Amino acid sequence: MPQQHNYLIRGRDKLAQHTDFQLVGRDKELKQLTGILMRKQANSVLLVGTGGVGCSALCLGLQASKSDQHASFDIINKRFYWLDTDGLFSSGDPNSMNEHFQKLLRTLGRSAEAILIVEDARDFIEAARNNGCTNFINALVRDVRLGKFQVIFETRDEDLEVVLKCHSDMREYYTMLDIKEPADDSLFDIITTTSKRLEQHHKIKISAEAINTAIDLTNKYRVREMSLSRAQPERTLNLLDRALTTYRQQAHASPAALTELNQQLSQIESALAGDETSELTHVPAEQLLAKKNELIQAISQQHEQWQAVQQQLRKCYKNQRDGEEGLLELEEALLKQQEIEQQKGEKKAEPETVNQFRSFSASLAAGFESEAISKIRADITKMEAYVQENKAAFDQLTAQVNANLSLDTDSVLSKFSAISGIATDKLNQDERSKLLKIHSVLNSRVYGQDHAVNQLADAVRVARVGLKDPEKPQASFMFLGPSGTGKTELAKALAAALFDDERALLRFDMSEYMEKHGVAKLIGAPPGYEGYEAGGILTNSMRANPRVIILFDEMEKAHPDVFNVLLQVLDDGRLTDNRGLTVSFGEAIILMTTNIGQPNFLDESLTFDEAVSATMEELDEVYRPEFLNRFNGRENIVCFNRLDLAVVEKIARREIEKLNHQIQAGGKNIHINISDQTLADICQDIYVPAIGARGLPGYITTRIKPAVANTLLQTPNAEGEMVIKYDTTTKELDISAPGVPSVLDPA
Numbered sequence: 001m002p003q004q005h006n007y008l009i010r011g012r013d014k015l016a017q018h019t020d021f022q023l024v025g026r027d028k029e030l031k032q033l034t035g036i037l038m039r040k041q042a043n044s045v046l047l048v049g050t051g052g053v054g055c056s057a058l059c060l061g062l063q064a065s066k067s068d069q070h071a072s073f074d075i076i077n078k079r080f081y082w083l084d085t086d087g088l089f090s091s092g093d094p095n096s097m098n099e100h101f102q103k104l105l106r107t108l109g110r111s112a113e114a115i116l117i118v119e120d121a122r123d124f125i126e127a128a129r130n131n132g133c134t135n136f137i138n139a140l141v142r143d144v145r146l147g148k149f150q151v152i153f154e155t156r157d158e159d160l161e162v163v164l165k166c167h168s169d170m171r172e173y174y175t176m177l178d179i180k181e182p183a184d185d186s187l188f189d190i191i192t193t194t195s196k197r198l199e200q201h202h203k204i205k206i207s208a209e210a211i212n213t214a215i216d217l218t219n220k221y222r223v224r225e226m227s228l229s230r231a232q233p234e235r236t237l238n239l240l241d242r243a244l245t246t247y248r249q250q251a252h253a254s255p256a257a258l259t260e261l262n263q264q265l266s267q268i269e270s271a272l273a274g275d276e277t278s279e280l281t282h283v284p285a286e287q288l289l290a291k292k293n294e295l296i297q298a299i300s301q302q303h304e305q306w307q308a309v310q311q312q313l314r315k316c317y318k319n320q321r322d323g324e325e326g327l328l329e330l331e332e333a334l335l336k337q338q339e340i341e342q343q344k345g346e347k348k349a350e351p352e353t354v355n356q357f358r359s360f361s362a363s364l365a366a367g368f369e370s371e372a373i374s375k376i377r378a379d380i381t382k383m384e385a386y387v388q389e390n391k392a393a394f395d396q397l398t399a400q401v402n403a404n405l406s407l408d409t410d411s412v413l414s415k416f417s418a419i420s421g422i423a424t425d426k427l428n429q430d431e432r433s434k435l436l437k438i439h440s441v442l443n444s445r446v447y448g449q450d451h452a453v454n455q456l457a458d459a460v461r462v463a464r465v466g467l468k469d470p471e472k473p474q475a476s477f478m479f480l481g482p483s484g485t486g487k488t489e490l491a492k493a494l495a496a497a498l499f500d501d502e503r504a505l506l507r508f509d510m511s512e513y514m515e516k517h518g519v520a521k522l523i524g525a526p527p528g529y530e531g532y533e534a535g536g537i538l539t540n541s542m543r544a545n546p547r548v549i550i551l552f553d554e555m556e557k558a559h560p561d562v563f564n565v566l567l568q569v570l571d572d573g574r575l576t577d578n579r580g581l582t583v584s585f586g587e588a589i590i591l592m593t594t595n596i597g598q599p600n601f602l603d604e605s606l607t608f609d610e611a612v613s614a615t616m617e618e619l620d621e622v623y624r625p626e627f628l629n630r631f632n633g634r635e636n637i638v639c640f641n642r643l644d645l646a647v648v649e650k651i652a653r654r655e656i657e658k659l660n661h662q663i664q665a666g667g668k669n670i671h672i673n674i675s676d677q678t679l680a681d682i683c684q685d686i687y688v689p690a691i692g693a694r695g696l697p698g699y700i701t702t703r704i705k706p707a708v709a710n711t712l713l714q715t716p717n718a719e720g721e722m723v724i725k726y727d728t729t730t731k732e733l734d735i736s737a738p739g740v741p742s743v744l745d746p747a
Contacts, residue, residue: 484692
């Protein structure tokens with residue numbers, strides 16, 4: 001245990017708790033931090049970052065840097081102390097707490113080079129307030145102002161305002177240092193170094209490929225699971241820890257070599273059974289049979305070896321358990337024997353000499369123990385040696401089992417797939433392959449807008465290969481056109497194509513930002529207003545996940561002040577919230593939609609080019625030129641055309657296929673059959689250009705789904721085709737329900 005003085009943990013003792021600690025990939029941040037501590041003014045620090053980003057590690061790095069031969073003399077001379085906040089407030093007695101805190105201040109005040117590190121500033125502030133010790137905050141600020149010592153407050157983004165508002169002088173005497181997630185190169189170095197601790201715990205190696213895969217997955221995808229929603233590098237380390245746990249469970253249940261042999265045998269048996277999809281169909285049957293016999297023999301040998309190892313491990317475990325229980329019994333027997341002999345000695349002694357006897361027995365007990373006690377002590381020594389010897393044998397066997405084990409890419413992918421719900425084949429898809437296919441993927445969901453799909457896909461490719469301006473978002477587009485033509489659908493399709501999940505789309509309905517105070521929702525309320533400490537929805541979301549697609553829907557409804565904020569985002573790719581924290585949009589794709597000019601595209605007397613020209617004139621009347629020019633000199637202002645009937649029919653067919661998939665996913669063997677002509681007749685009657693494709697899902701929901709629902713309720717065993725016909729005269733659907741399979745009479 002580290003030594004404590006008035007609930008202060010000395011820096012060297014704190015560092016001793018973290019064996020083999022090494023600060024990697026944070027040279028720039030460490031230099032910034034040491035620079036602040038060496039100042040004369042505002043030389044205390046508010047260390048701000050999202051949970052898991054490494055603020056605590058950076059402070060430990062300060063202590064570790066004192067042994068660096070290149071360390072500044074000013075830092076070597078500093079004395080770092082960590083505050084044990086929980087211990088200070090654990091008594092619940094304000095008088096006791098105040099007494100300990102005053103001793104703490106006197107210890108720190110002995111040298112102006114002392115630095116107090118509070119690992120969670122909000123916990124300290126709230127504990128002080130809840131226990132009636134708000135004077136602690138004033139005392140700390142006063143001593144910092146007088147230069148008696150310095151303070152480093154670690155705090156998360158969401159807690160920053162609680163810390164800043166705890167005292168009016170916080171902004172004057174503290175310098176805020178915002179710690180961001182490490183860059184890719186630094187992140188790999190950090191994970192490679194830190195993962196050694198995971199290897200020691202699990203006693204299994206981690207391959208470099210597994211580390212790269214874990215970094216790529218946790219950078220690209222965000223999941224709601226708690227441990228994987230924190231900042232890097234902790235997010236990657238948590239994934240590796242969980243992948244190692246699952247891998248170890250599987251490997252210790254069945255060895256990897258045996259699993260591989262069984263898989264090979266399964267492939268050969270499949271080929272021998274005539275499976276045309278097998279990769280071994282071209283191999284002669286004689287060779288397959290010979291190989292099968294070899295595998296069966298090898299599997300048998302491996303199985304016997306594995307059973308022998310398991311028996312040895314179970315034997316070691318039983319011996320270990322019995323040894324520890326026997327050791328406990330011997331220790332209890334020793335205490336009991338000591339009590340018996342002490343009682344006997346007291347009875348034999350005269351009453352007036354009892355105290356003298358106790359003093360004498362206490363002073364000579366170590367050298368003059370009875371034969372019974374000496375024997376028990378000898379048995380304890382033997383048992384301890386036996387337990388240690390057995391533990392060494394167990395560790396040696398475990399090391400033999402783990403010697404050929406290594407966490408690989410497939411294990412990381414499998415674990416992340418189980419957590420996120422995203423299929424492994426999608427996670428394993430190469431980024432290059434995904435970008436090459438992005439045109440076809442988007443076209444499979446958005447019909448009739450090839451020009452928009454091509455332009456967006458090209459912009460994404462340019463950004464992803466590193467040819468974009470580093471100071472701007474990856475891409476910025478404004479989509480115009482009639483409602484229901486695919487503007488929002490294209491944004492969802494892009495999110496699914498790049499992140500395999502439509503929910504990766506960060507959507508803002510600008511009808512919620514029509515008032516002047518709408519800007520406060522995005523970047524946070526001004527000081528003094530309710531919700532100031534919460535920050536903004538947009539800035540908070542971007543700090544949590546900078547790799548995102550943002551959709552601002554129906555931009556024409558937003559207040560003009562919102563455009564002023566977005567000007568900076570589109571031009572500089574950065575935004576500062578109300579608390580002074582800067583967020584980057586350099587890895588974001590920004591899409592906006594607007595309904596301006598919608599009548600132009602619905603006017604059948606205008607060609608598409610004429611509608612575009614008229615719409616661009618209307619845009620100039622609504623938006624300022626500097627705003628429109630932010631979209632790549634207006635090149636990324638893309639107009640969507642009204643849908644023709646052929647496109648509407650394709651969308652309707654897609655919706656029917658979705659419904660069939662839903663039915664089959666529910667375990668029902670029912671298929672909706674609707675001919676192309678019937679679908680064309682329905683679309684001809686219900687399609688309204690002003691509504692676009694939005695009317696199709698509504699029609700299917702109100703006219704077709706109820707018939708499916710009634711069938712499932714009334715005849716739950718029904719299966720087969722549900723044929724749908726359409727009467728163009730009455731505009732009614734004729735739906736024939738599937739039949740119920742007959743049960744043959746056994747007689």
